[in-house]
Amino acid sequence: MSDTAASLSYYFIFSLFPFLFFLATLTAYLPLGGSVDQMLDRIRPVLPSDATNLLHQHITALIAQPRPRFVTISLLFTLYSASRGVDAVRKGLNLAYDVTEERAWWKTELLAFGATIGGAFLLLFGVAGLIAGGDAGSWIARHLGVESAYLFAWRWARWPVTAAVVMLCAALSYYFLPNVEQKFKYITPGSVLGSLGWLGASYGFSLYAGHFGNYNVTYGSIGGVIILMTWFFISGLIFLLGGEINAILEHASAGGKAKGARAEGEAPPPPDQRPSAMPVGAANSAAAAERANGGAVGT
Numbered sequence: 001m002s003d004t005a006a007s008l009s010y011y012f013i014f015s016l017f018p019f020l021f022f023l024a025t026l027t028a029y030l031p032l033g034g035s036v037d038q039m040l041d042r043i044r045p046v047l048p049s050d051a052t053n054l055l056h057q058h059i060t061a062l063i064a065q066p067r068p069r070f071v072t073i074s075l076l077f078t079l080y081s082a083s084r085g086v087d088a089v090r091k092g093l094n095l096a097y098d099v100t101e102e103r104a105w106w107k108t109e110l111l112a113f114g115a116t117i118g119g120a121f122l123l124l125f126g127v128a129g130l131i132a133g134g135d136a137g138s139w140i141a142r143h144l145g146v147e148s149a150y151l152f153a154w155r156w157a158r159w160p161v162t163a164a165v166v167m168l169c170a171a172l173s174y175y176f177l178p179n180v181e182q183k184f185k186y187i188t189p190g191s192v193l194g195s196l197g198w199l200g201a202s203y204g205f206s207l208y209a210g211h212f213g214n215y216n217v218t219y220g221s222i223g224g225v226i227i228l229m230t231w232f233f234i235s236g237l238i239f240l241l242g243g244e245i246n247a248i249l250e251h252a253s254a255g256g257k258a259k260g261a262r263a264e265g266e267a268p269p270p271p272d273q274r275p276s277a278m279p280v281g282a283a284n285s286a287a288a289a290e291r292a293n294g295g296a297v298g299t
Helices: 002-026 035-046 049-064 068-097 105-144 147-176 189-211 215-252 282-292
Strands: none
Touching: 002 068, 002 215, 049 189, 049 215, 068 105, 068 147, 068 215, 105 147, 147 189, 147 215, 189 215
16 A cells, blocks of 8 residues: 555656646636635645745746646646556555456546546636635625625635545545446545545644654755655555545445455455455556457456
8 A cells, every 4th residue: 555655646746747837827718816826725734834835936937937838738748647646546446455457458547537637627626616606705795794704704614625525536536446346425434534534644744844854954955845745645645545444344344345356246256366465566467468468358
């Protein structure tokens, strides 16, 4: 699980700045005034200050010198880079359920790209909703004479909304990515604990990095990048742990799938043929060899 989280941190840091470039350029075409600042305001309390400053510097530079003609190039590069992270999540969840990947490679690639695009749109719509909802609510409250009460309520209501969106992303990932058949559930132990654990761990790491950890002394000018990469690692590890919790509880329940089975009532393969019994990378090597020899890996 920690190996998968490390892969996630690399892929996400690799795709973060192209995505910020795309987002900053895209705001020139959308009625989302201040959307980038709104997004930074949402993550500022849970992200270490050095990492936030790093993001703010790059976004400010991008907005100051917009290059709309690079939107397509940035989007393609971002989608590919971020989809590698999503694909790593898929592999980690398959290992949590102890199942091998039987879907065709093009299906898993479409799934990775689709999940990446869906997450990007969810982020954009979430930011747009926060901006539009806040402005509309402020206008109504001002005309009703309750603007101060509304601002107080909105300041606290944003966090439950943020947690609900994070929980939705986790629930969709746990449903679509692993190679198992299951019913979609928005509220699961894994999605709840993963979302709350992510918020708590992010806040705790932010306090540690801001008051105790001196990354700039150790890593010099790349201290902010190391902090951001560590935060991605912690985030990936927590959400993978949420998927592991869902798998363990389902395997232990009377009506759930057996460990190693893809569907309820399906007989699992022998323990020595499951991913948990194979060396690291053996399952991927076996699948690649089977495809090269013309074997069926799933259609």
